[in-house]
Amino acid sequence: MKILTIARHSFKELIRKKDFAVLFILFIALIGFFYTESFFGTSDASRYLKDIGFSLITLFSIVIALTFSAKQIPAELAERTVYPLLAKPVSRTEFVLGKYVGSVLMSVGSFTVFFALYAGVIATKGEGTSLVMLAQSYLFGALLLTLLSAVSIFFSLFLTLSANVTLTFLIYFLIRWVNTTIQEVILTSKGAVSALYSFIYYLLPHFEFYDIKIRLVHHWDPLPAWVVCSVVGYTVVYVTLILWGAVRSFKRKSL
Amino acid sequence: MKKIIPVLLCCFLILYLAASIDGFFAADALRAESAALEGDTLYKILGGFRDYLSWMSLVNADSVFHGGIRQENCPDAFHFSVEAIRPASGHREDEHDHSRHAEDLGPNILPKIAHAIAVTEHKHLTGAEEREILPWLYYTVKLNPHNELAYVLGGYWVGVRLKKPSEAVKFLLEGVSNNPNSWRIHQAIGEVYYMAEGDFEKALRYLERAKELSERENIDKFDKRVLYVPLAEAYARIGKPERSLELYEELLTDFPNNQIVQERIGHFRRMIGAR
Numbered sequence: 001m002k003i004l005t006i007a008r009h010s011f012k013e014l015i016r017k018k019d020f021a022v023l024f025i026l027f028i029a030l031i032g033f034f035y036t037e038s039f040f041g042t043s044d045a046s047r048y049l050k051d052i053g054f055s056l057i058t059l060f061s062i063v064i065a066l067t068f069s070a071k072q073i074p075a076e077l078a079e080r081t082v083y084p085l086l087a088k089p090v091s092r093t094e095f096v097l098g099k100y101v102g103s104v105l106m107s108v109g110s111f112t113v114f115f116a117l118y119a120g121v122i123a124t125k126g127e128g129t130s131l132v133m134l135a136q137s138y139l140f141g142a143l144l145l146t147l148l149s150a151v152s153i154f155f156s157l158f159l160t161l162s163a164n165v166t167l168t169f170l171i172y173f174l175i176r177w178v179n180t181t182i183q184e185v186i187l188t189s190k191g192a193v194s195a196l197y198s199f200i201y202y203l204l205p206h207f208e209f210y211d212i213k214i215r216l217v218h219h220w221d222p223l224p225a226w227v228v229c230s231v232v233g234y235t236v237v238y239v240t241l242i243l244w245g246a247v248r249s250f251k252r253k254s255l
Numbered sequence: 256m257k258k259i260i261p262v263l264l265c266c267f268l269i270l271y272l273a274a275s276i277d278g279f280f281a282a283d284a285l286r287a288e289s290a291a292l293e294g295d296t297l298y299k300i301l302g303g304f305r306d307y308l309s310w311m312s313l314v315n316a317d318s319v320f321h322g323g324i325r326q327e328n329c330p331d332a333f334h335f336s337v338e339a340i341r342p343a344s345g346h347r348e349d350e351h352d353h354s355r356h357a358e359d360l361g362p363n364i365l366p367k368i369a370h371a372i373a374v375t376e377h378k379h380l381t382g383a384e385e386r387e388i389l390p391w392l393y394y395t396v397k398l399n400p401h402n403e404l405a406y407v408l409g410g411y412w413v414g415v416r417l418k419k420p421s422e423a424v425k426f427l428l429e430g431v432s433n434n435p436n437s438w439r440i441h442q443a444i445g446e447v448y449y450m451a452e453g454d455f456e457k458a459l460r461y462l463e464r465a466k467e468l469s470e471r472e473n474i475d476k477f478d479k480r481v482l483y484v485p486l487a488e489a490y491a492r493i494g495k496p497e498r499s500l501e502l503y504e505e506l507l508t509d510f511p512n513n514q515i516v517q518e519r520i521g522h523f524r525r526m527i528g529a530r
Binding site: 037040041042044045046048051179180183186187198201202206208209211212213214215217218220224226227230231234 | 315319322323324363364365366368369371372373374383386387389390391393409413417419422423426
């Protein structure tokens, strides 16, 4: 209950700021521009719109998730508002979890608005899209933001806002880039090398799991239920571990 | 967030200034090459970065043709263009298997999930779906009007595959105005007139111009074949088999064992002999 109260407070505070509105207007302007384009006398092509639109909503939602999560705890510490809060019967665990839930609500909420507009736009142009695939894309997008918010909350206990945002962005893109290579090394090597790379592979968050844009844009089959359940399970486990680490670090932190 | 917006604005300003400085020094050269670029805001804003984006857009066209999959690990990557440029060397969907099979992954659960999520099958767009590559070809030349390959590919896919020859010619003529010395684009216009329009006189006009321009460059024998075959066939269509024979005989010096070239020479010799 206390967690939800802190989350609601964070969510309201974030709503008051205009960041989301700026990105939303930018998104409408960009998607409107691409929607009205016609190529060689035909306006039936639609996969470019799905591709660009999905990349934009993912990027904007990640920006919102990272910047909001990264400043939650440092802002409370800098403005010293954390002291009256912790003086009340609110534990440090509840404080961290509340901030995390607030960040997730905000980033997933923003993503939902972006996604609703995106789904409406792509449904009216060209070949349409599968509802199952659309639902899976939404779920995976929300899971990605849940994981990224946790990573960002964790780093915010050690890093400044800008360092945190930069590092999390770097980790996100780097992991997307190297994970397939690491996977290949594990599968082609043996002994200590394979064990070392396996350790790294299992330790790093698998952001590539959440990218199903190709399936959505190019009309591939939806993912089987076991894969969806595995990714949900993986996210729950990974987020729990990160938050456990964050809570432990915050408990040890001298305020 | 408040800090990010000024940073983005600064980046945008720097890009714009860089493009303006670049444009100042290159202005004469650009004017000489193309008047069309002067009014292109995108071209001005992005400066040198446009070449990279243009290339990425072309790579995207290839990946769209393959159902969204990048062909980085494929030995003949970027082959959606092959069919347009060198038809004889195209490939089929079943020729490549880019996937690692699930049973190769052993007991590792995470690689199994990654494998199940990734799309690894090899497919090509067919029929009306082929129009999906057009936006990327369009953006390729918008970003870099000197990308001859994108004009040639756009002309082929729009004119020959999607049966819109007038749109293809319009696009290719824009390519000619930006690249007046490109033999490839002239050849592409000739090919559209020949294959899609059946207008052999117009085809010959552009193919002859392409031949003339190609003689200023050191083109390889494969490019020569791409140019000479439609030229020879167009001459045959307007009742000039002697010229067709000359062109095929010239090709025979480069491809002495090519059966098709030999057959066409035999065909034209018989045709001339029968007169």
